[in-house]
Amino acid sequence: MNCDTVYNLLPLHLSGELPGEERAALELHLRECAPCAAMVRAESDLDNALRTAMLEETPDVSAVLGCVHARIAAPWWKRLPRLTVVRAASVAAVLALAMFASIALPRLYVHQSERNMALAAASDHYQDLVLQRHPDWERKPEDVARFLQTQFPQRKNLLSSITPEGAALEKVRLCNLRGTEYAHFVFKTGDVETSIFLLPTSASPEAHTPYQAAHLRNAEYGLDVAGFSSAGLTGIVVGGHDSVPAGQIADRLSTTL
Amino acid sequence: MGLGKVSFFPAHESAMAEDCASEFESVAFPHAAGLLRYALRLAGEKTRAEDLVQETLLLAWRNFHQFERGTNCRAWLFRILTNVHYKRLRQSGQHPELHVEEQEHALAAPEKVSASQEMREAFARLTSEHRQVLHLAVIEGFEIREIAELLQVPQGTVMSRLSRARASLRTALQARTMAAEGNL
Ligand SMILES: [Zn+2]
Numbered sequence: 001m002n003c004d005t006v007y008n009l010l011p012l013h014l015s016g017e018l019p020g021e022e023r024a025a026l027e028l029h030l031r032e033c034a035p036c037a038a039m040v041r042a043e044s045d046l047d048n049a050l051r052t053a054m055l056e057e058t059p060d061v062s063a064v065l066g067c068v069h070a071r072i073a074a075p076w077w078k079r080l081p082r083l084t085v086v087r088a089a090s091v092a093a094v095l096a097l098a099m100f101a102s103i104a105l106p107r108l109y110v111h112q113s114e115r116n117m118a119l120a121a122a123s124d125h126y127q128d129l130v131l132q133r134h135p136d137w138e139r140k141p142e143d144v145a146r147f148l149q150t151q152f153p154q155r156k157n158l159l160s161s162i163t164p165e166g167a168a169l170e171k172v173r174l175c176n177l178r179g180t181e182y183a184h185f186v187f188k189t190g191d192v193e194t195s196i197f198l199l200p201t202s203a204s205p206e207a208h209t210p211y212q213a214a215h216l217r218n219a220e221y222g223l224d225v226a227g228f229s230s231a232g233l234t235g236i237v238v239g240g241h242d243s244v245p246a247g248q249i250a251d252r253l254s255t256t257l
Numbered sequence: 258m259g260l261g262k263v264s265f266f267p268a269h270e271s272a273m274a275e276d277c278a279s280e281f282e283s284v285a286f287p288h289a290a291g292l293l294r295y296a297l298r299l300a301g302e303k304t305r306a307e308d309l310v311q312e313t314l315l316l317a318w319r320n321f322h323q324f325e326r327g328t329n330c331r332a333w334l335f336r337i338l339t340n341v342h343y344k345r346l347r348q349s350g351q352h353p354e355l356h357v358e359e360q361e362h363a364l365a366a367p368e369k370v371s372a373s374q375e376m377r378e379a380f381a382r383l384t385s386e387h388r389q390v391l392h393l394a395v396i397e398g399f400e401i402r403e404i405a406e407l408l409q410v411p412q413g414t415v416m417s418r419l420s421r422a423r424a425s426l427r428t429a430l431q432a433r434t435m436a437a438e439g440n441l
């Protein structure tokens with residue numbers, strides 16, 4: 001190992017990430033090369049001094065934690081919407097209204113597992129489209145065609161039959177909802193995004209539990225979620241409460257697919 | 258197939274019961290001080306930093322069911338905070354990649370200050386990009402691989418940025434010392 005290599009590997013060395021062999025080689029070099037040894041020591045002293053200086057001032061987090069605790073641990077009827085909420089363009093959140101509008105409706109009609117799936121789908125939609133956590137979507141027609149061929153081998157014209165009216169496919173990938181893989185299709189109508197989650201043909205029979213109650217609203221994200229089951233396919237539709245008729249789309253899919 | 262139409266309550270009101278809230282708090286709250294330190298670094302100002310941490314923790318809570326138990330909760334929280342911060346910057350029309358020397362702090366009157374005070378002043382004079390990468394690597398102790406993921410840049414970029422940040426910090430410290438000596 002030469003002096004240049006030592007210099008280049010220095011950040012990894014200082015953060016303790018050098019794999020064993022390289023670290024041994026670097027340490028060997030440091031024993032034999034005084035300038036490099038001095039440089040490494042100086043950098044590590046600098047780090048220590050910086051760390052000490054910055055950690056001397058510990059910020060007081062009690063106010064923030066108090067607010068967060070009040071919002072997540074309190075019973076829902078005491079939970080107030082936050083004063084400042086960052087909205088993402090593609091999800092118009094309808095926080096307070098939807099939350100209070102739903103109080104009077106009978107909740108027992110919705111099975112717990114369906115609620116959980118609805119929540120998982122809403123939250124996946126939010127994370128994928130607002131936080132954009134995945135880079136690996138299929139977008140090109142030929143890649144999408146290959147994806148469909150793999151996940152839904154017996155289904156010809158699947159894409160055109162699930163595409164909502166006036167929308168076009170933006171992208172698709174496999175997403176995991178509570179331990180089950182779904183094909184997550186994202187359709188776009190102008191700026192409005194609609195997610196359709198479909199169980200692949202190869203999914204286990206237990207995953208195909210038909211949906212009884214189709215139309216759920218996730219007030220937290222301002223999203224509507226609608227499950228559907230047709231003779232051959234099971235899925236979930238997610239879209240903005242104001243902009244996407246998720247229930248209608250699901251109803252149509254349950255009869256046409 | 259007959260499909261009833263039923264609205265449902267805010268999702269985790271029952272899906273996530275009280276014990277889940279306390280699990281979340283025990284996993285996430287210990288990282289709050291670090292999050293706030295980092296938020297102060299990014300936002301520069303206390304109220305905005307606190308708001309950023311609050312938004313981060315609430316977002317994490319909403320998505321807690323997707324967090325894989327046993328994986329690195331701190332990295333997950335810092336990633337959310339970074340995303341929220343950049344999203345806000347975009348919404349307010351500021352360009353997140355604009356790293357001018359925005360805080361050209363006047364050198365403080367060179368009275369007797371502690372070494373730590375000197376270090377903090379030198380650090381404050383770095384570019385926001387350099388402060389951010391040093392903060393994550395040195396103060397919070399994240400690995401380079403984690404920082405690369407957090408900032409969505411290649412590891413090589415993180416490494417060269419870190420080296421340059423350390424060099425600027427050293428230069429800033431020396432300038433501070435020279436200014437102090439010159440005024441003696
Ligand atoms: Zn050397």
Ligand SMILES: [Zn+2]
Pocket residue numbers: 124125128174175184
């Ligand atoms: Zn997804």
